[in-house]
Amino acid sequence: MGITTNVLIMVPDLSLVDETFDTNITLSYFLSIQVCLDGFSFSILDPVRNKYIQFRYFSFHHKVKETDLPELTNKIFEQNELLNLPYKKVFILIPSRFSTLVPSGLFTPDEAAGWLRFTHEVPENHNIVFSQMKLADAWNIFAIPSQLGDIFKRQFPEPSFFQQYIPMTETKLAISRPGVSKTQLIINLQSNYFDIVVIEKNNLKLSNSFQIRGENDLIYYTLFVFEQLQLPPSNTEIQLIGAHPEFNVIRKTLEKYIKHVKQPGLPSGFQYSYLFKDVPGHRFHNLLSLASCVS
Incomplete structure (x- = not known):
């Protein structure tokens, strides 16, 4: 049975807004979002200053299933005006166990689904997507819930989807x-x-x-x-x-x-608003690393 969200008010567990954040220039900002069974979080980076100036985290305190995520995500979009503003780039992190890496020399888009189904039993109602890992010289092929992916595509003009191997790997290779x-x-x-x-x-x-x-x-x-x-x-x-x-x-x-x-803190390579001292860096390490995975 799904979560009833018609009267559910999504209150963030942690919400940080730097005083330099300006709703009039969001088209110059990068928005990063992570959604999983643990909760929904997003951060906003000002790439001109390479500085994080916004963060918000919603914990799903009740036990949820993957099938509940689209409904909860829609509710958060409805109640958070920030997520309805235009952004220069939008990065979506959807953690998934259904993933494989293919060397760049062997990868072709037409064969992506075949590679993933060779290594995993991909659940029904999942879309197969892929992202390039430039420093690892590979492609990350992974599956995301179709309905959840469709919501992000409807909400944002050109969202970029990621699985956790990318921020885990690319950020480390970049500083090695x-x-x-x-x-x-x-x-x-x-x-x-x-x-x-x-x-x-x-x-x-x-x-x-x-x-x-x-x-x-x-x-x-x-x-x-x-x-x-x-x-x-x-x-x-x-x-x-x-x-x-x-x-x-x-x-x-x-x-x-x-x-x-x-237990690492906030990812290196960025500036952070002083408010980010309250953000547990290890917990949101992948979310806050996304911006460094995209050239």
């Missing part, structure tokens, strides 16, 4: 330096699954998603990746991002097995 020997393993937590991306010597070595069915699944799969890729624990850094009810517990458990576990 040749000759740096430390291997980076990025873990992105979701409510019922997690993603692992491994970057070694400025190259993408692995990107994969794993379902969380039991309390030891994350540790098991993480250590399995260490073993399979023969990663040296003393020289491998784990960066833990994303949202999960047991985020802190998971971090402490990881620290029992891995020496270098970090």
Whole structure:
């Protein structure tokens, strides 16, 4: 049974508006949106100053299903005038387990659906979309709920869709330096699954998603990746991002097995309004990294 939203007032859990934000010049701003089972969030970047000046997060406090997201998204659009203004660019992040990467040399748009269906059972009522990962020299093919995608296409003239592998990977490759020997393993937590991306010597070595069915699944799969890729624990850094009810517990458990576990703050490469001190950077790391993934 779906969520009844006809009388639902969507109140943001966190809302930040810098005094320099100007509704008259939104056509010069970049808008980034993330929607998932955890909630709906958006941020606004002034690319002229490379500065984030707006942020808003709506937590879905009640348990929701994927089929509820279109209805909740529509309600947020109805109640937030900011999302009905025109923007220079609009980036949409829809986290998905149904994703695969194909090297640029092998990718053709006509074969994108075939590649994804070869690796996943794509759910019905999902559209298959793809985005280029320039620094990784690959294409990210992924599935998003059709109805949700249609809402964003109706709301914005030319939205760009992303899956989480892109901000997880491209932002790290952009700041990696040749000759740096430390291997980076990025873990992105979701409510019922997690993603692992491994970057070694400025190259993408692995990107994969794993379902969380039991309390030891994350540790098991993480250590399995260490073993399979023969990663040296003393020289491998784990960066833990994303949202999960047991985020802190998971971090402490990881620290029992891995020496270098970090919880990054706000993504580097941007300026932030002083108000962003209240934004948990690890939780919204992918959302706030989107603007650096697009040239």
